[in-house]
Amino acid sequence: MVSELNFDALSKAVTGSAAAFRCTTEYQPMGGQGDKVFPPTYEGGKYATEERILPGYEEPVPCVLLNSVQSEANHMELALLDAWEEGKIKLPVITVDFSGNDLEKELRVTSLEAPHRIADALLRDSQLEGVMFRETEQGRRLDFVDNKNATALLELCPTALLFGMWDSTGPKGGLGAKFARTIVSEIIGINCLMGEKTSSRLDPAQIMREAGPLYLAKKGGWTLDPMEAQQVKGKPETLGKDGKPSEANHGNIPPLISDGGFTIEKAMQTTVLSLPALRRLKFPMNDGPADIAANNVARTLLAALGLLAATLTRDKGMDLRSRCQLFPTAGFVWELLDNPGEEPKKYSLNSEQAITLFGQVLKKAKEKNLPWMVEELVLKPSPQLTVLVKKSQELAVSTAGAAEGE
């Protein structure tokens, strides 16, 4: 029997002895069963393949990793960011905002996008009202966080408690605070068969390689006249390594066939939210010891946030990368893994329900005076970084102009 996950059930699970919530979801490619999907490639163009022994199959089944643990975490953070930007949830967000610096292209990076979350180097090298972030009142509090003192992170960056964080470049360097992830997710393609891919380009202008070489022009762009080219040690500087028209994106690319993409029987996403991991976190307030009731509410809040993140990504459909879009074939059911050997309780949860549940728990957290930064904390990049970004954008524009032959 599948029930809707409500506050009572969630709270009971977090405060009890259950091990985890787990959701296993099956997908098919958006193009239908049999359409090809393109998993991530790793160094050397390799795919992360494996064989699994699965029920119903006599022989080991070839499988391929479609989305790694780290990438799944990134997707969940982006799903939370979208929900926050749409005003659906209240979430602590720290943003480094480059606007107001007359940049060619405006830039904003949030704590949900920074690779190392609140401990990221970009935030570290940004300022709040002229003060370096880690020297501010908020930043200093990060110097003292750990499992038994996680209140500052709950307030400023709860996703760091869900997806993990290592404050490796704070005042303590490599011995800085470490928080293990509490939620893990991964997608694999099952019963996969590698296919082939083709690549080619037909130049509408049919420019031949021998039409070059092209040179970097003194006035910007490129030129065929060596006299008009920028000179380096008395010689005209070629566009790219040897001035081929392809350096300016002209010319044909002959058709190539190579290994690429897989057909799969199905894709399977497994997401696990660890409850013992949440129970290790404590949230003391006002310089006093941690209150048990407040701890439980804080942990329940994090659990609700984790379930919300996982549900939002599923509901949006998994657009993992080019030619790798997946669609779920059934609703999402979360199993509560408690006593081994016993049938787990099952709960359904869609995005709307997850948002509502999250809101309910957040309200309880506020009643317990647990801190939760609702206003966006906007940092400004350091002046030096701003100069560098501005310069880089200017150079990029001029180089792009060269490629287009302006």
Added chain:
Amino acid sequence: MLAIGVRYLMGWSMAAADGVAKQHPEWPPHPDRLFMALTSACYEAECGDAAEAALEWLENQPPPGLAFSQASYRRIVTSYTPVNDTKSPKLKERKEPTKDQIKNGLSLLPESRSRQPRQFPVAIPSNPDVYFIWSGSDTCEHHEGVGILCRNITALGHSASLVQAWYCDNPPPANLIPTETVSDQRLRVPSPGRLKHLVHRFNDVAIREFGALTAKHKTANSKQKKMLKERISHQFPNGEPQCLRPDPARLQGYRRAGNLGNAPEIPSSWFDARILVLRRTSGRPLGLESTLLLTEAARKMILSRCHDPIPEWISGHTADGKASKALHMAVFPLPHVGREHADGHFLGLAIAMPRDVQDAEIAQNLAWLNDCNEFGHSRPVDIYNGKHVDWQVSLEQSGFPPQALRIETWTRPSRYWATVTPIVFDRHPKGAEKENQAVEMVATACERIGLPQPTCVMLTEISPFTGVPHRRRFPPMLRKHDQGRMHHSHAVFYFETPVSGPVLLGAGRFRGYGLCRPFYAAGEG
């Protein structure tokens, strides 16, 4: 009995068997890894005195047996993860930034961040449950403490390797048990003092205290600052206390459990089913036609490493130099056969012992099998004959070896068996009844190794396994007294009821000929 069950909640284990190299997944999980996870649970989750007492008790127990399934491994790939030690360069006023400065500054942005290569080795067991079993332990006193610890474990290995653990009353029988003799694997196990060592290296109490004093110092007034500074210097004369990686735990040999899970009533040969598998790690590839060359070189290597007097069960000779009539050690190749595209090349070789030889005696005479490196991996040994054979081999210890290197490929119970290398006949069959004579010799050969007579024997020129050459391509064995060629043939045969291996038949059974493998006839389950 005390048992702890561990379930990998993602269906896989992410843990490295080779430390920072991270090229080999660890499977099965080492008992010390579990102990460290229990210790972490005890202190990070503040499990209390009962849990701590359970840990102290556990570290004083003998090493546990393990019950676990085989695992396959994800291909090791290199991911590139963004670094966090990037710094914005300092610019000089009124001076244009250089290209390098621009590049360094931009590397703070997520899309331009530098990345470092990382590997994440993953083992995927067919069954996500593993059991650690301490037989004969009196657990009444620590049942509760162990249960508390188990409920608070989060991961085993990498933080993504989430697990659920529980105190288990009724575990399955262990299939890997500790041994002081020849071992198939070596696992790290806790020993007395391990808990104290882990707590000492983690140094949590001192680090917290130092942190608290330092925090007070930052916000104190000048008088308090001076006092606190003195206190810090006095309490921590060596500066900030560090959290250090623990030393590796001691290695314990493990061996597969005796009957490999087969039912005791299944007839089996007098060779021990726990064959020792040696994987070829380097050297020229060889095929089935080179069986005699390889096994001869391997025998020489084994004999050269034995102390005098070499036991009869190894040499095959009595003390006065005569050929032994008793079963003795057999060496045989492990070829890739029976699959599509199989070509019969050797992945390694195996050593089969007579069942009645004690493990302690095997360990004493084959001590080189227990030679391992700091990670518990067997060190390679050389097998060469100066010409065609130039191998290095090491004890097969991976959790999911290729089919040819799996013990059950050659030992699992079956009614139907067929040759991979031809059976050598004791004498040359002659006359009109020579085929019947040969069939009878095969039947006798089965009895000679403790199996029943087969119901039916069919002699063939070729083997039913893909990749096995025609019998004529196998060099003949030569009779010692006149160097005459001994006749050999492939065969397919079946028994009334399943028998288990290894099945090594005929006059060449100690040297790799007469190697048989379970063969499933059409329609057999």
